[in-house]
Amino acid sequence: xxxxxxxxxxxxxxxxxxxxxxxxxxxxxxxxxxxxxxxxxxxxxxxxxxxxxxxxxxxxxxxxxxxxxxxxxxxxxxxxxxxxxxxxxxxxxxxxxxxxxxxxxxxxxxxxxxxxxxxxxxxxxxxxxxxxxxxxxxxxxxxxxxxxxxxxxxxxxxxxxxxxxxxxxxxxxxxxxxxxxxxxxxxxxxxxxxxxxxxxxxx
Amino acid sequence: xxxxxxxxxxxxxxxxxxxxxxxxxxxxxxxxxxxxxxxxxxxxxxxxxxxxxxxxxxxxxxxxxxxxxxxxxxxxxxxxxxxxxxxxxxxxxxxxxxxxxxxxxxxxxxxxxxxxxxxxxxxxxxxxxxxxxxxxxxxxxxxxxxxxxxxxxxxxxxxxxxxxxxxxxxxxxxxxxxxxxxxxxxxxxxxxxxxxxxxx
Numbered sequence: 001x002x003x004x005x006x007x008x009x010x011x012x013x014x015x016x017x018x019x020x021x022x023x024x025x026x027x028x029x030x031x032x033x034x035x036x037x038x039x040x041x042x043x044x045x046x047x048x049x050x051x052x053x054x055x056x057x058x059x060x061x062x063x064x065x066x067x068x069x070x071x072x073x074x075x076x077x078x079x080x081x082x083x084x085x086x087x088x089x090x091x092x093x094x095x096x097x098x099x100x101x102x103x104x105x106x107x108x109x110x111x112x113x114x115x116x117x118x119x120x121x122x123x124x125x126x127x128x129x130x131x132x133x134x135x136x137x138x139x140x141x142x143x144x145x146x147x148x149x150x151x152x153x154x155x156x157x158x159x160x161x162x163x164x165x166x167x168x169x170x171x172x173x174x175x176x177x178x179x180x181x182x183x184x185x186x187x188x189x190x191x192x193x194x195x196x197x198x199x200x201x202x203x
Numbered sequence: 204x205x206x207x208x209x210x211x212x213x214x215x216x217x218x219x220x221x222x223x224x225x226x227x228x229x230x231x232x233x234x235x236x237x238x239x240x241x242x243x244x245x246x247x248x249x250x251x252x253x254x255x256x257x258x259x260x261x262x263x264x265x266x267x268x269x270x271x272x273x274x275x276x277x278x279x280x281x282x283x284x285x286x287x288x289x290x291x292x293x294x295x296x297x298x299x300x301x302x303x304x305x306x307x308x309x310x311x312x313x314x315x316x317x318x319x320x321x322x323x324x325x326x327x328x329x330x331x332x333x334x335x336x337x338x339x340x341x342x343x344x345x346x347x348x349x350x351x352x353x354x355x356x357x358x359x360x361x362x363x364x365x366x367x368x369x370x371x372x373x374x375x376x377x378x379x380x381x382x383x384x385x386x387x388x389x390x391x392x393x394x395x396x397x398x399x400x401x402x403x
Contacts, residue, residue, distance in 0.1 A: 031332075060218075065211040079222040079226055
Protein backbone atom coordinates (compact mmCIF):
# COMPACT_ATOMS: atom_id res chain seq x y z
CA UNK A 1 0.00 0.00 0.00
CA UNK A 2 1.29 3.43 -0.78
CA UNK A 3 1.67 6.09 1.84
CA UNK A 4 -0.75 8.95 2.22
CA UNK A 5 0.34 12.42 1.17
CA UNK A 6 0.34 13.67 4.75
CA UNK A 7 2.56 10.84 5.90
CA UNK A 8 5.09 11.51 3.16
CA UNK A 9 5.25 15.15 4.18
CA UNK A 10 5.54 14.66 7.92
CA UNK A 11 8.01 11.80 7.57
CA UNK A 12 10.37 13.70 5.29
CA UNK A 13 10.11 17.16 6.75
CA UNK A 14 10.04 16.20 10.39
CA UNK A 15 10.04 12.62 11.69
CA UNK A 16 12.76 11.23 9.44
CA UNK A 17 14.37 14.49 8.42
CA UNK A 18 17.28 13.69 6.14
CA UNK A 19 19.79 15.87 7.93
CA UNK A 20 18.58 15.74 11.54
CA UNK A 21 17.50 12.10 11.79
CA UNK A 22 19.35 10.31 9.02
CA UNK A 23 22.48 12.47 9.12
CA UNK A 24 22.65 12.58 5.32
CA UNK A 25 23.76 15.48 3.15
CA UNK A 26 26.05 16.79 5.86
CA UNK A 27 28.87 17.82 3.51
CA UNK A 28 26.79 20.39 1.69
CA UNK A 29 25.14 21.47 4.93
CA UNK A 30 28.58 22.39 6.22
CA UNK A 31 29.61 24.06 3.01
CA UNK A 32 26.87 26.37 1.80
CA UNK A 33 25.13 27.44 5.00
CA UNK A 34 27.13 30.61 5.63
CA UNK A 35 24.69 32.58 3.46
CA UNK A 36 20.90 32.24 3.44
CA UNK A 37 20.61 32.85 -0.29
CA UNK A 38 23.13 30.15 -1.21
CA UNK A 39 21.38 27.74 1.14
CA UNK A 40 18.01 28.46 -0.42
CA UNK A 41 19.22 27.94 -3.98
CA UNK A 42 21.15 24.82 -3.00
CA UNK A 43 18.04 23.48 -1.26
CA UNK A 44 15.80 24.20 -4.23
CA UNK A 45 18.31 22.65 -6.64
CA UNK A 46 18.50 19.55 -4.51
CA UNK A 47 14.71 19.39 -4.13
CA UNK A 48 14.26 19.54 -7.89
CA UNK A 49 16.91 16.89 -8.57
CA UNK A 50 15.66 14.54 -5.85
CA UNK A 51 12.05 14.83 -6.97
CA UNK A 52 12.75 14.19 -10.64
CA UNK A 53 15.38 11.52 -10.18
CA UNK A 54 13.03 9.68 -7.80
CA UNK A 55 10.26 9.97 -10.37
CA UNK A 56 12.46 8.69 -13.19
CA UNK A 57 13.96 5.87 -11.16
CA UNK A 58 10.52 4.80 -9.97
CA UNK A 59 9.19 4.80 -13.55
CA UNK A 60 12.09 2.60 -14.62
CA UNK A 61 12.15 0.49 -11.46
CA UNK A 62 10.86 -2.67 -13.14
CA UNK A 63 13.23 -2.55 -16.11
CA UNK A 64 16.48 -1.62 -14.33
CA UNK A 65 18.61 -4.75 -13.88
CA UNK A 66 19.28 -5.16 -10.12
CA UNK A 67 23.01 -5.54 -10.36
CA UNK A 68 23.57 -2.25 -12.15
CA UNK A 69 20.84 -0.27 -10.42
CA UNK A 70 23.25 2.02 -8.56
CA UNK A 71 25.09 2.96 -11.72
CA UNK A 72 21.79 3.72 -13.39
CA UNK A 73 20.68 5.83 -10.42
CA UNK A 74 23.91 7.82 -10.52
CA UNK A 75 23.50 8.31 -14.27
CA UNK A 76 19.98 9.65 -13.88
CA UNK A 77 20.94 11.89 -10.95
CA UNK A 78 23.91 13.38 -12.77
CA UNK A 79 21.81 14.05 -15.84
CA UNK A 80 19.37 16.12 -13.77
CA UNK A 81 22.17 17.93 -11.96
CA UNK A 82 23.77 18.92 -15.25
CA UNK A 83 20.37 20.15 -16.43
CA UNK A 84 20.09 22.33 -13.30
CA UNK A 85 23.61 23.62 -13.91
CA UNK A 86 22.88 24.52 -17.53
CA UNK A 87 19.58 26.14 -16.57
CA UNK A 88 21.19 28.27 -13.85
CA UNK A 89 24.01 29.34 -16.17
CA UNK A 90 21.56 30.39 -18.86
CA UNK A 91 18.90 32.07 -16.74
CA UNK A 92 20.24 32.92 -13.29
CA UNK A 93 23.85 33.87 -13.96
CA UNK A 94 24.48 35.57 -10.61
CA UNK A 95 23.34 32.64 -8.53
CA UNK A 96 25.18 30.20 -10.74
CA UNK A 97 28.32 32.22 -10.09
CA UNK A 98 27.73 32.43 -6.35
CA UNK A 99 27.22 28.70 -5.99
CA UNK A 100 30.20 27.91 -8.17
CA UNK A 101 31.26 24.29 -7.86
CA UNK A 102 28.49 23.36 -5.42
CA UNK A 103 25.88 22.79 -8.12
CA UNK A 104 27.95 19.97 -9.55
CA UNK A 105 28.34 18.58 -6.07
CA UNK A 106 24.59 18.01 -5.77
CA UNK A 107 25.37 14.74 -7.57
CA UNK A 108 27.27 13.46 -4.55
CA UNK A 109 24.57 14.44 -2.06
CA UNK A 110 23.71 11.25 -0.22
CA UNK A 111 20.06 12.24 0.16
CA UNK A 112 19.26 11.77 -3.55
CA UNK A 113 20.86 8.34 -3.73
CA UNK A 114 19.30 7.49 -0.36
CA UNK A 115 15.79 8.28 -1.57
CA UNK A 116 16.37 6.48 -4.85
CA UNK A 117 17.67 3.34 -3.19
CA UNK A 118 15.37 3.28 -0.15
CA UNK A 119 12.15 4.51 -1.69
CA UNK A 120 11.90 5.06 -5.43
CA UNK A 121 13.18 1.54 -6.18
CA UNK A 122 10.08 -0.01 -4.65
CA UNK A 123 7.30 2.58 -4.78
CA UNK A 124 5.08 3.96 -7.55
CA UNK A 125 6.21 7.07 -9.46
CA UNK A 126 3.96 9.77 -8.06
CA UNK A 127 4.50 9.01 -4.39
CA UNK A 128 8.25 8.61 -5.05
CA UNK A 129 8.36 12.04 -6.61
CA UNK A 130 6.57 13.52 -3.60
CA UNK A 131 8.92 11.66 -1.30
CA UNK A 132 11.93 13.10 -3.11
CA UNK A 133 10.41 16.55 -3.18
CA UNK A 134 9.66 16.67 0.54
CA UNK A 135 12.99 15.09 1.45
CA UNK A 136 14.49 18.09 -0.35
CA UNK A 137 12.19 20.51 1.44
CA UNK A 138 13.16 19.01 4.80
CA UNK A 139 16.81 19.45 3.87
CA UNK A 140 16.21 23.04 2.72
CA UNK A 141 14.49 23.95 6.00
CA UNK A 142 17.41 22.65 8.09
CA UNK A 143 19.86 24.48 5.82
CA UNK A 144 17.96 27.71 6.23
CA UNK A 145 17.81 27.39 10.02
CA UNK A 146 21.56 26.87 10.22
CA UNK A 147 22.24 29.61 7.67
CA UNK A 148 20.06 32.01 9.63
CA UNK A 149 22.34 31.69 12.65
CA UNK A 150 25.54 31.62 10.67
CA UNK A 151 24.76 34.57 8.44
CA UNK A 152 23.35 36.65 11.29
CA UNK A 153 26.24 36.02 13.67
CA UNK A 154 28.94 35.84 11.00
CA UNK A 155 28.03 38.75 8.74
CA UNK A 156 25.30 40.58 10.68
CA UNK A 157 22.99 40.17 7.69
CA UNK A 158 19.95 38.07 6.73
CA UNK A 159 19.53 37.32 3.03
CA UNK A 160 22.12 40.03 2.45
CA UNK A 161 20.17 42.73 4.32
CA UNK A 162 22.02 44.40 7.13
CA UNK A 163 20.27 43.62 10.41
CA UNK A 164 23.20 44.30 12.70
CA UNK A 165 21.43 47.20 14.40
CA UNK A 166 23.28 47.08 17.69
CA UNK A 167 26.60 46.85 15.89
CA UNK A 168 28.01 43.75 17.54
CA UNK A 169 31.32 42.33 16.44
CA UNK A 170 30.61 39.59 13.87
CA UNK A 171 31.97 36.12 14.60
CA UNK A 172 34.39 35.02 11.92
CA UNK A 173 34.13 31.42 13.11
CA UNK A 174 30.47 31.42 12.02
CA UNK A 175 31.51 31.99 8.42
CA UNK A 176 33.83 29.01 8.46
CA UNK A 177 32.83 25.34 8.17
CA UNK A 178 33.51 24.44 11.85
CA UNK A 179 30.60 26.64 12.93
CA UNK A 180 28.24 24.48 10.90
CA UNK A 181 29.53 21.46 12.80
CA UNK A 182 28.66 23.10 16.11
CA UNK A 183 25.26 24.26 14.93
CA UNK A 184 24.29 20.93 13.36
CA UNK A 185 25.41 19.19 16.54
CA UNK A 186 23.31 21.46 18.71
CA UNK A 187 20.33 21.18 16.38
CA UNK A 188 20.51 17.37 16.29
CA UNK A 189 20.88 17.30 20.07
CA UNK A 190 17.82 19.48 20.62
CA UNK A 191 15.67 17.71 18.07
CA UNK A 192 16.68 14.21 19.12
CA UNK A 193 15.19 14.95 22.53
CA UNK A 194 11.96 15.81 20.77
CA UNK A 195 12.01 12.74 18.52
CA UNK A 196 13.00 10.24 21.17
CA UNK A 197 12.80 11.78 24.62
CA UNK A 198 14.75 10.06 27.36
CA UNK A 199 16.45 7.68 24.96
CA UNK A 200 20.09 7.71 24.03
CA UNK A 201 19.35 5.60 21.00
CA UNK A 202 16.34 5.00 18.86
CA UNK A 203 15.94 1.26 18.74
CA UNK B 204 13.11 -10.56 -11.60
CA UNK B 205 16.34 -12.01 -12.95
CA UNK B 206 17.77 -10.51 -16.07
CA UNK B 207 20.51 -11.77 -18.35
CA UNK B 208 23.85 -10.21 -19.10
CA UNK B 209 22.93 -9.21 -22.62
CA UNK B 210 19.82 -7.44 -21.33
CA UNK B 211 21.96 -5.53 -18.82
CA UNK B 212 24.40 -4.40 -21.48
CA UNK B 213 21.68 -3.34 -23.89
CA UNK B 214 19.83 -1.56 -21.09
CA UNK B 215 22.92 0.41 -20.11
CA UNK B 216 23.62 1.37 -23.73
CA UNK B 217 20.07 2.54 -24.32
CA UNK B 218 19.75 4.50 -21.09
CA UNK B 219 23.15 6.16 -21.56
CA UNK B 220 22.22 7.13 -25.09
CA UNK B 221 18.86 8.56 -24.02
CA UNK B 222 20.29 10.70 -21.24
CA UNK B 223 23.29 11.81 -23.30
CA UNK B 224 20.94 12.94 -26.05
CA UNK B 225 18.77 14.76 -23.54
CA UNK B 226 21.75 16.63 -22.10
CA UNK B 227 23.25 17.36 -25.50
CA UNK B 228 19.90 18.77 -26.56
CA UNK B 229 19.56 20.99 -23.51
CA UNK B 230 23.15 22.11 -23.87
CA UNK B 231 22.92 23.12 -27.51
CA UNK B 232 19.57 24.80 -26.87
CA UNK B 233 20.97 26.95 -24.07
CA UNK B 234 24.52 27.37 -25.41
CA UNK B 235 23.94 30.63 -27.33
CA UNK B 236 22.29 32.14 -24.27
CA UNK B 237 25.08 30.97 -21.97
CA UNK B 238 27.73 32.37 -24.36
CA UNK B 239 25.82 35.66 -24.49
CA UNK B 240 25.68 35.81 -20.69
CA UNK B 241 29.38 35.05 -20.46
CA UNK B 242 30.25 37.75 -22.94
CA UNK B 243 28.06 40.27 -21.21
CA UNK B 244 29.67 39.38 -17.86
CA UNK B 245 33.13 39.73 -19.40
CA UNK B 246 32.35 43.10 -20.96
CA UNK B 247 30.68 44.38 -17.79
CA UNK B 248 33.80 43.32 -15.89
CA UNK B 249 36.03 45.26 -18.29
CA UNK B 250 33.81 48.34 -18.04
CA UNK B 251 34.14 48.04 -14.26
CA UNK B 252 37.95 48.15 -14.26
CA UNK B 253 37.77 51.26 -16.44
CA UNK B 254 35.26 52.79 -14.04
CA UNK B 255 32.74 53.23 -16.86
CA UNK B 256 29.05 53.07 -15.96
CA UNK B 257 27.89 49.43 -16.18
CA UNK B 258 24.20 50.00 -15.53
CA UNK B 259 21.37 49.60 -17.99
CA UNK B 260 20.10 46.83 -20.20
CA UNK B 261 22.37 44.32 -21.91
CA UNK B 262 22.26 46.15 -25.24
CA UNK B 263 23.12 49.48 -23.60
CA UNK B 264 26.11 47.92 -21.86
CA UNK B 265 27.32 46.31 -25.08
CA UNK B 266 26.94 49.60 -26.99
CA UNK B 267 28.87 51.47 -24.32
CA UNK B 268 31.55 48.82 -24.46
CA UNK B 269 31.92 49.05 -28.24
CA UNK B 270 32.01 52.81 -28.05
CA UNK B 271 34.80 53.08 -25.47
CA UNK B 272 36.80 49.89 -25.50
CA UNK B 273 39.00 48.31 -28.14
CA UNK B 274 40.74 44.98 -28.20
CA UNK B 275 44.38 45.62 -29.00
CA UNK B 276 47.98 44.58 -28.43
CA UNK B 277 50.36 46.81 -26.53
CA UNK B 278 54.05 45.83 -26.65
CA UNK B 279 53.23 42.19 -27.14
CA UNK B 280 50.45 42.02 -24.54
CA UNK B 281 46.91 41.26 -25.65
CA UNK B 282 44.56 43.51 -23.74
CA UNK B 283 41.58 45.83 -23.89
CA UNK B 284 42.20 49.56 -24.17
CA UNK B 285 39.92 52.35 -23.03
CA UNK B 286 40.44 55.15 -25.50
CA UNK B 287 39.19 58.71 -25.57
CA UNK B 288 37.34 59.98 -28.63
CA UNK B 289 40.59 61.10 -30.32
CA UNK B 290 42.04 57.59 -30.00
CA UNK B 291 44.51 58.23 -27.19
CA UNK B 292 44.51 55.45 -24.60
CA UNK B 293 43.25 56.31 -21.11
CA UNK B 294 43.67 52.94 -19.45
CA UNK B 295 44.29 49.27 -20.19
CA UNK B 296 42.53 46.16 -18.91
CA UNK B 297 45.19 43.49 -18.64
CA UNK B 298 43.91 39.92 -18.34
CA UNK B 299 45.44 37.65 -15.71
CA UNK B 300 45.13 34.03 -14.80
CA UNK B 301 46.71 32.05 -12.02
CA UNK B 302 46.30 29.38 -9.41
CA UNK B 303 43.95 30.14 -6.53
CA UNK B 304 43.36 27.84 -3.61
CA UNK B 305 41.02 25.42 -5.43
CA UNK B 306 41.25 26.34 -9.07
CA UNK B 307 42.27 28.93 -11.59
CA UNK B 308 41.44 32.56 -10.90
CA UNK B 309 40.86 34.66 -14.02
CA UNK B 310 40.25 38.34 -14.21
CA UNK B 311 41.33 41.78 -15.37
CA UNK B 312 43.44 44.43 -13.77
CA UNK B 313 42.88 47.94 -15.01
CA UNK B 314 45.97 50.13 -15.22
CA UNK B 315 46.17 53.73 -16.31
CA UNK B 316 47.81 54.31 -19.69
CA UNK B 317 50.98 55.69 -18.07
CA UNK B 318 51.10 52.53 -15.94
CA UNK B 319 51.37 54.32 -12.62
CA UNK B 320 48.15 53.25 -10.90
CA UNK B 321 45.57 50.46 -10.79
CA UNK B 322 42.19 51.66 -12.02
CA UNK B 323 40.25 48.59 -10.94
CA UNK B 324 40.33 44.89 -10.28
CA UNK B 325 37.80 42.27 -11.32
CA UNK B 326 37.59 38.48 -11.28
CA UNK B 327 35.76 36.83 -14.14
CA UNK B 328 35.97 33.27 -12.89
CA UNK B 329 37.28 31.41 -9.87
CA UNK B 330 36.40 28.35 -7.82
CA UNK B 331 37.13 29.67 -4.34
CA UNK B 332 34.93 28.65 -1.39
CA UNK B 333 31.66 30.62 -1.45
CA UNK B 334 31.45 32.86 1.60
CA UNK B 335 35.18 32.58 2.33
CA UNK B 336 37.65 32.90 -0.54
CA UNK B 337 34.70 33.65 -2.79
CA UNK B 338 34.46 37.01 -1.07
CA UNK B 339 37.28 38.30 -3.29
CA UNK B 340 34.35 39.07 -5.60
CA UNK B 341 32.90 41.54 -3.12
CA UNK B 342 33.37 45.21 -3.82
CA UNK B 343 34.71 45.91 -0.33
CA UNK B 344 37.71 43.75 -1.18
CA UNK B 345 38.22 44.76 -4.79
CA UNK B 346 37.72 48.48 -4.25
CA UNK B 347 40.85 48.48 -2.06
CA UNK B 348 42.94 48.07 -5.20
CA UNK B 349 41.35 50.98 -6.99
CA UNK B 350 43.73 53.95 -7.43
CA UNK B 351 46.58 52.02 -5.84
CA UNK B 352 49.87 53.57 -6.97
CA UNK B 353 52.24 51.22 -8.76
CA UNK B 354 55.79 52.08 -9.67
CA UNK B 355 58.54 49.97 -11.18
CA UNK B 356 59.23 47.08 -8.85
CA UNK B 357 56.17 47.60 -6.65
CA UNK B 358 55.26 44.54 -4.61
CA UNK B 359 51.72 44.54 -3.31
CA UNK B 360 51.36 43.38 0.28
CA UNK B 361 48.57 43.26 2.85
CA UNK B 362 48.44 45.27 6.03
CA UNK B 363 51.37 47.29 7.30
CA UNK B 364 53.85 45.71 4.89
CA UNK B 365 51.96 47.30 2.03
CA UNK B 366 51.47 50.65 3.72
CA UNK B 367 48.11 49.66 5.18
CA UNK B 368 46.28 50.18 1.90
CA UNK B 369 44.92 46.69 1.31
CA UNK B 370 43.70 44.04 3.71
CA UNK B 371 43.32 40.30 3.27
CA UNK B 372 39.99 38.60 3.84
CA UNK B 373 39.66 37.19 7.33
CA UNK B 374 39.34 33.43 7.26
CA UNK B 375 40.50 33.22 3.65
CA UNK B 376 44.25 33.65 3.94
CA UNK B 377 45.19 31.21 1.21
CA UNK B 378 42.90 32.78 -1.37
CA UNK B 379 43.96 36.31 -0.37
CA UNK B 380 47.61 35.36 -0.74
CA UNK B 381 46.96 33.64 -4.05
CA UNK B 382 45.39 36.83 -5.40
CA UNK B 383 48.43 38.89 -4.36
CA UNK B 384 50.79 36.33 -5.87
CA UNK B 385 48.93 36.46 -9.18
CA UNK B 386 48.84 40.26 -9.18
CA UNK B 387 52.49 40.62 -8.23
CA UNK B 388 53.44 38.24 -10.98
CA UNK B 389 51.37 40.27 -13.41
CA UNK B 390 53.13 43.46 -12.28
CA UNK B 391 56.50 41.74 -12.51
CA UNK B 392 56.08 40.26 -15.95
CA UNK B 393 53.43 41.90 -18.04
CA UNK B 394 53.29 45.40 -16.65
CA UNK B 395 57.06 45.81 -16.50
CA UNK B 396 57.27 44.51 -20.05
CA UNK B 397 54.83 47.22 -21.09
CA UNK B 398 56.73 49.76 -19.03
CA UNK B 399 60.02 48.95 -20.74
CA UNK B 400 58.38 49.28 -24.11
CA UNK B 401 56.97 52.64 -23.02
CA UNK B 402 60.39 53.89 -22.02
CA UNK B 403 62.09 52.84 -25.23
